[in-house]
Amino acid sequence: MKIKHYLLWNRHSKLQLPLLLFIYIKILAHPTITHSASTSSAAKSNTNNNIKTKYPHAATYEAHAKQYLDKASERMQHIWTRSRNSFFSLTTKGRGYNAVNQAPIKQEIENDYRHLVYALAMNLSTIPVMQLNDPILRRRVKRLAKLQLYGLADDDYEEAKNLIHTMQTFITTRMVCSLSDCQTTVAMVPTILNHAGRSKNLADLEYFWRQWRTVLADRDRAKSAFISYVRLLRLAASYNGHITPSRTWYLYYDTDNFQRELEDVVWEIMPLYKELHAYLLKCVRNTYGDKLNADEDAIPAHVLEQIVRQAWSPRTVFRTPYPKNQLPTVQQRLEEILVTPLKIIKKAAEFFESIGLNQMSDSFYEKFSRRIGDEDIGSDCRAEVFYFPPDAALRYCPKLDYKKLMQMHGNMAELQYNLYRGRLPFGVDSEPCPGFASGIGEAAVIASGTPRHLNRLHILFNNSLNEEQSMNRLFRMGIHTILAIPQYFINDKFLVDVMDGHIGAQELNCAYWGLQNKYAGVVPPMRRNEKTFDPDFKFYRGLNPEKPNTVKLLSEILGFQFYRAFCLASEQYRPGDPEYPLHNCDFYGSKKAGTLMKEIMEAGATKHWRDLLEIATGDRKLSGKGVMEYFAPLYTWLKEQNKQNDVEPGWETGTRCSKDYYSPT
Known part of the structure; x- marks a missing residue:
């Protein structure tokens, strides 16, 4: 029957x-x-x-x-x-x-x-x-037999979607009084963050940091939404038969205790993080003096956000390694060479074509490439890639700048991936685990921003920077990358520990600051208690299972892991050879690197992500080796500077949070 x-x-x-x-x-x-x-x-x-x-x-x-x-x-x-x-x-x-x-x-x-x-x-x-x-059939059934939020009944699913939407509005809704008066209100993104990138007024930073959280604390607005959302995540896990709810959150990684593997990578790069943390703490102490609470070993959260926002800014609260030898300006030259945003797309496509991947036909540019309309541009418009096999399409940002050039290489990697996976049966026509494809894209982004590649595009006149400029570049990249990795992990771990019951509803806020203290050496700007709920805007952004902090963390780690592998295959990275350092590797034109990339793209989800990681890198586990080797010169420089300045890396500090502490928010 x-x-x-x-x-x-x-x-x-x-x-x-x-x-x-x-x-x-x-x-x-x-x-x-x-x-x-x-x-x-x-x-x-x-x-x-x-x-x-x-x-x-x-x-x-x-x-x-x-x-x-x-x-x-x-x-x-x-x-x-x-x-x-x-x-x-x-x-x-x-x-x-x-x-x-x-x-x-x-x-x-x-x-x-x-x-x-x-x-x-x-x-x-x-x-x-x-x-x-049939092994392919087995993979298809296994991947499609269990779901995350999609596995909820209709009413529960709609509630989960509404809660996600509500928590996303915390980021973009104007709900904080401006510095001048309450007739004008501002949003976290973009106004408050932009102000943090420009201002050196510590009182302003503290005001916005506190007020945004005060609004969210009103009638437990943020905390109650989060707790309700966690209840639904647990319900989705029960439908999958998972006693431990995080098994559903990490469903497509098919790994026992996957969070432990992520944590191991964080500890692997921690020596570099601590040296950078110590150097930056001394810098902001010099900038802000006693106002910063100089007796603390940790960086206040609002100042850390300011540092990150100023990663590529000309006016900073930190000192670059060589202030008198800054990076060359490329904007004018880029506009002269690339002329139009469409030329950026074609140069990004050319990168992948040079290593043996799909050629982008005239039909693609005519039918499947569309400009984002002026009404959608905003302060930072981002391209969008579409998947409808056998085709893939692109909506691109019409801005013409260096950042968009690098981002487009990531977009084109996603588009190439879509073309390959579109040839596979439904159910395995996807990445083997969330973050795998964006890790490949990140490797292309890293390569596209190297002096060697910019010289190939005739945007820079030399294929390398001088030693001082190179250190400045690594330093700013370190702020952008190294400071972000523990934050992605903290946000992910906090959510998972609450889901699994390791953190109770009565200890949410102080538990969050405990994680910030342990993994990042970060404290709140003032004493906190359980009447508030303090996670940053990136935490709320990463609550959607489709774009979680797990993926952001994994794409950073895998990005450098893949980049190192592609660079070794292309022989543009030769360990020990100062003429071919990892941080200036451009694997453009390498068919060997392209073969590796193509093989792991073509496989889609037909194989376990560890099998594909091994094909590309030789390793079956996540590794911080790519990060550490890329930033090796910066690591050496930071250790020397901290030693000269008599600065001891690391922190021994409290969390500035207590359940019984009273603070008039």
Whole structure:
């Protein structure tokens, strides 16, 4: 008797049962499956039989799985067709593709996709994966049988979406009184952050830091939304049969205690982080004097954010290694050479074509490349890549600058990945784990910003900087990268520890500051208690499972890990050779590097991410080796400077947070 397909094709199914109970009921209801259970002990007793005898119903399971997936693939093709049509209709000349007119269509497509994978997961969850002979089919079933928030019932899913939206508005809503009066209100992004990048007034920084959190503390606005959201994440985990909720958060990494592996990498780069932290702390002490609470070993959170915002600014609260030998200005030369944003896209495409990846045809530039409309540009417009196989499309930012040049290399890496994965069956036509594809893109971004590559583009006249300029560049990159990695980890660990019950609802705020103290040497600007909820704006941005802090952290780590591997393959990085350091490697034109990149892109999710990581890098685990080797000259310089300045790296300080401490916010 064939298992009915009523679940897969009932798009409005509202099953409320946890997944384990559902599976139990399905097993009892279907003679084919019950018969399998009743005869399995007899089959297993015959050790001389092959796998088909050991699992007598394996062929039946495979047939059912293929039927489900074939039907789902047909529906997925319709969804992709709608995505393609909406891209064309909304990007036609004279019709701007903006948040207002795209929202209803995107919502419809997202709802259709969600109902499809929800019903498909309910069907595939009854299939015993290990009894499937076909390894690709096994991967498809395993990846599609469990879901994150999509696995929630309709009402719970809508609540989760609303909570995510609410917490995202904390970042962009104007809700803090300006410095002059409350007639004008400002938002964290972009106004408050931009002010932090420009100002050297410590009182202003403290005001905005405190006031934003005061607004969020009103009626437990932020804390209650977060706790409600965690409840739904736990519910989604229960549908997957996960006793430990974080197993669902880390679902696609298929790794026991994945957070421990992330933590190991943080500790691997910690010696470099501590040296940079110590140097910067001395700098801001010199800038702010006693106002900074100079007796502390930690950097106040609002000052750390200011440092990060000023990473590439000409006016900073820190001292670059060689202030009299700053980096050359490239903007004017870039405008002269590249002329238009479209030329940036073509140069980024040329990078991947040079290493043997897909050629971008004239048809791509005519049909699948669209300019972002003026109404959507904003302060920092970002390109967007679309996936509707067999094609991929791009909406690009019309700005012409160095930052967009590097970002476009990451966008083009994603587009190349989409073209390769689009050739794979539905279910494995994705990256093997979240952050894997963006890690490849990050490797291309790093290469595109090197003096060697800028010289190839005729934007710089030399293929390397002098020693002092090179150190300044590494220093600013270190602020941008090294300071970010522990913060991504802290935000991720805090969420996961709350989900798993390691942090209780009555200790949220001080637990957060405990993590900031342990992994980053950061404290709040003033004493805090449990009446507030202090995570920064990046924490809220990373609560969406589609763009979590885990992915940001992994893309940074894998970016340098892949970059090192591609550079070794191209022989543009030769360890010990000062003429070919890692920080100036450009693997443009290397077919060997391209072969590695192409192989891991073409595989999609057909293999475990560790298998693909090993193909590219020779390692099966995440590693900070790429980061440490890239910044090795900076690490040496920082150690020498801190020693000369009699500065001891590290921190021994309190968290400035106590449950019973009273503070009039």
